[in-house]
Every structure is written in structure tokens, then in C-alpha cells.
Amino acid sequence: MDLATYIRALPKAELHLHIEGTLEPEMMFELGRRNGVALPFASVEATRAAYAFQDLQSFLDIYYAGAAVLVREEDFFDLAWAYFRRAAEDGVVHAELFFDPQTHTARGVPFATVLDGLERAAARAREELGISSRLILCFLRHLPEAGAFATLEEARPHLARIHGVGLDSSEAGHPPSEFARVFARCRELGLHAVAHAGEEGPAAYITEALDLLGAERVDHGVRCLEDPALVARLARDQTPLTVCPLSNLKLRVFPTMADHTFKRMLDAGLRVTINSDDPAYFGGYVARNYLETAEGLGLTRKDLATVARNSLLASFVTDEERAPWLVRSPAL
Ligand SMILES: Nc1ncnc2[nH]cnc12
Numbered sequence: 001m002d003l004a005t006y007i008r009a010l011p012k013a014e015l016h017l018h019i020e021g022t023l024e025p026e027m028m029f030e031l032g033r034r035n036g037v038a039l040p041f042a043s044v045e046a047t048r049a050a051y052a053f054q055d056l057q058s059f060l061d062i063y064y065a066g067a068a069v070l071v072r073e074e075d076f077f078d079l080a081w082a083y084f085r086r087a088a089e090d091g092v093v094h095a096e097l098f099f100d101p102q103t104h105t106a107r108g109v110p111f112a113t114v115l116d117g118l119e120r121a122a123a124r125a126r127e128e129l130g131i132s133s134r135l136i137l138c139f140l141r142h143l144p145e146a147g148a149f150a151t152l153e154e155a156r157p158h159l160a161r162i163h164g165v166g167l168d169s170s171e172a173g174h175p176p177s178e179f180a181r182v183f184a185r186c187r188e189l190g191l192h193a194v195a196h197a198g199e200e201g202p203a204a205y206i207t208e209a210l211d212l213l214g215a216e217r218v219d220h221g222v223r224c225l226e227d228p229a230l231v232a233r234l235a236r237d238q239t240p241l242t243v244c245p246l247s248n249l250k251l252r253v254f255p256t257m258a259d260h261t262f263k264r265m266l267d268a269g270l271r272v273t274i275n276s277d278d279p280a281y282f283g284g285y286v287a288r289n290y291l292e293t294a295e296g297l298g299l300t301r302k303d304l305a306t307v308a309r310n311s312l313l314a315s316f317v318t319d320e321e322r323a324p325w326l327v328r329s330p331a332l
């Protein structure tokens with residue numbers, strides 16, 4: 001069996017996936033036409049050509065512009081359904097999807113429109129593809145705390161459909177501490193908590209995410225190696241880290257895959273997972289992330305099986321839901 005086939009066959013959970021980041025240029029143009037939303041690019045090809053990012057912010061500027069074509073419930077359905085079909089090809093058995101309500105409500109799209117479309121796709125994925133999923137509402141950290149609280153209020157009638165909260169967008173200069181109060185409220189409401197930390201920001205932001213937000217998983221977290229005491233803590237607690245290697249290359253967190261710290265993190269005993277982040281923008285869905293990481297860093301099949309098993313263990317499902325996947329997961 002070749003490596004790509006081996007990777008696809010591993011039962012895996014995708015735990016770091018922004019649904020808005022699965023908007024392929026073809027769909028962006030189709031939805032733009034459907035909704036009469038003009039795009040800043042002349043064609044699908046010109047759009048792809050613009051995906052040469054310098055850093056996180058240069059990506060986010062384009063990502064938020066693209067998301068403007070998402071207007072109606074069926075747009076969110078089409079987006080998520082396309083993702084689930086693509087994820088099924090990669091052997092994804094479970095996905096925990098981030099969504100950014102503020103990106104949509106700021107344009108007048110009702111919160112419920114976003115949620116209804118995503119949920120309808122999730123129900124179809126469950127039925128037709130056997131993929132389970134959860135929704136994680138992300139607060140945009142470049143906006144003030146008051147915006148996060150207002151978003152939580154809009155989410156309140158829908159909390160039965162939302163499993164957790166996260167923190168994303170521009171990291172540098174926006175420490176987790178700014179969102180400690182809103183995360184405390186979310187945890188009181190019974191929501192799981194995760195946060196992007198240590199992608200471009202320092203290791204101290206990871207510590208803040210754990211201590212001040214109560215983050216149960218750290219999204220990215222690749223800069224943890226700058227703080228040995230933090231690494232020891234993450235290893236001791238087996239805190240999952242949702243690493244996104246192709247994203248890190250596209251956003252120039254590391255110059256090449258050979259420079260990526262993923263293998264060092266795995267060898268340090270951290271519960272690392274591999275995810276695709278924004279696959280329409282970063283050149284690969286989850287199986288390609290596994291493959292390129294394996295090829296670039298010399299990961300063995302046993303390493304890859306460990307990473308896939310980590311993703312199953314790190315997901316927010318019940319032990320009952322997890323058990324059949326673990327049975328299908330290779331012995332280590
Ligand atoms: N990689 C990333 N980091 C922060 N915010 C994001 N929003 C979408 N992708 C992101």
C-alpha cells in the first residue's frame with residue numbers, strides 16, 4: 001500500500017478547520033454570481049494566483065473578503081457539504097468545524113442563517129457519509145471584547161447546537177487575556193473552550209490560553225518549544241495541539257517543511273494532531289497535510305497512526321462515539 005493510501009485509510013478526526021477556509025475559488029465565484037456580490041479578483045485563476053501570503057494578516061485580509069459571498073442559508077449549506085464530501089475522501093470520520101459568526105453578522109447575515117446552513121450539511125454528512133461533527137464558534141480577537149460578548153448573546157438561543165468556543169484571527173498584539181471574561185462566561189454555560197495560540201504569537205500566549213481561557217486544546221501551538229516548562233506541562237497533561245503544517249508554510253511560520261517543529265513536538269511526547277486549517281487557501285486538505293508532513297520530516301507509518309489516534313482521543317465526542325473508531329485504528 002502506498003503512503004497516500006495508508007494515510008487515507010487511517011480513521012481520523014479533523015479538529016482545526018475553519019469552514020470559511022474551505023471556500024474554493026470556483027465556489028466563491030459561483031456564490032458571488034448567485035448573490036450579486038462583486039469580488040476583488042477577475043477570475044478563478046487570478047484568485048488562486050493571489051494566494052501568495054506574507055504572513056497571517058495578509059491571508060486574513062483575503063479570507064474575509066472572500067467570505068462576503070456567503071449570504072443565504074444554502075450558501076453555508078453548499079460550503080459545508082462540499083467540505084464534508086472532500087473530508088470523506090481523506091478518511092475523516094469526525095470533524096469539529098470552526099465558524100466565525102462575526103464575519104457574517106457584521107454584513108447583516110443573521111446568526112441563525114449561518115447555523116442553519118452548517119447544521120443541515122452536518123446532518124446530511126452524518127446520514128450519507130457517516131461523518132459526525134460538532135460546531136465551534138470562534139470569536140475574532142482583532143475585535144473588542146464587547147463584540148465577543150454581543151456574539152455570545154446572539155448565540156444564546158442556539159447553544160444546544162454549539163459545542164464549544166474558540167479564538168481566532170490576528171494573533172500578534174491580541175493576547176488571550178483580553179478574552180478571559182467572555183471565555184469564563186462560556187465555560188459557565190457548559191461550552192468547551194479552545195484557542196489559537198502560539199501560531200505567530202509567543203509561547204506566553206499558549207500559557208495564557210490555558211490559564212486564563214481554560215483552553216482544553218491549543219490550536220497551532222507550534223511556538224511552545226520556546227518554553228521548556230510549557231512543553232513539560234503540555235506533555236504531562238496531554239493537552240492536544242491542533243497543528244496545521246501546510247498553513248504554517250503558506251503563512252511563513254516556517255520556511256520549509258524540513259524546518260517545521262512537528263516531529264520535535266511528537267518526539268517530546270505532546271498530543272499533536274495534523275489538520276488543514278483553511279485548505280482552500282493553503283493547498284491541501286487533511287490527508288495532504290499528513291502526507292507532506294511525513295515526507296518532509298520523515299515520519300513513519302507508526303508516527304502517522306499515532307497522530308491519527310491522537311485526533312480521535314482529542315475530539316470532544318463521548319467515549320461511546322469514539323470506541324468504534326479506536327477499534328479500526330491500527331495498533332501502535
Ligand atoms: N490560521 C488562522 N489563524 C488565525 N485565525 C484564522 N482564521 C482562519 N484561519 C486562521
Ligand SMILES: [Zn+2]
Pocket residue numbers: 016018168196219277
Ligand atoms: Zn486556524
